[in-house]
Amino acid sequence: MMVLSITDQHKPKCYLCQEMFDNMEALRKHQETTHKDFIEYHRKKHDYSPAPGDVTLF
Numbered sequence: 001m002m003v004l005s006i007t008d009q010h011k012p013k014c015y016l017c018q019e020m021f022d023n024m025e026a027l028r029k030h031q032e033t034t035h036k037d038f039i040e041y042h043r044k045k046h047d048y049s050p051a052p053g054d055v056t057l058f
């Protein structure tokens with residue numbers, strides 16, 4: 001099971017501020033800066049999925 005094809009289907013959107021990005025990398029960087037505290041909190045909570053790249057599935 002792969003979940004890496006999200007960027008080809010639609011632009012990823014930040015579920016925290018509803019801002020859209022060209023790709024998952026841009027979204028990831030946005031969240032790791034703008035929402036740093038929130039992302040780190042969820043990383044510890046969901047330590048089985050260290051990458052915040054699948055946030056659009058929340």
Ligand SMILES: [Zn+2]
Pocket residue numbers: 014015016017018019030031034035
């Ligand atoms: Zn955001």
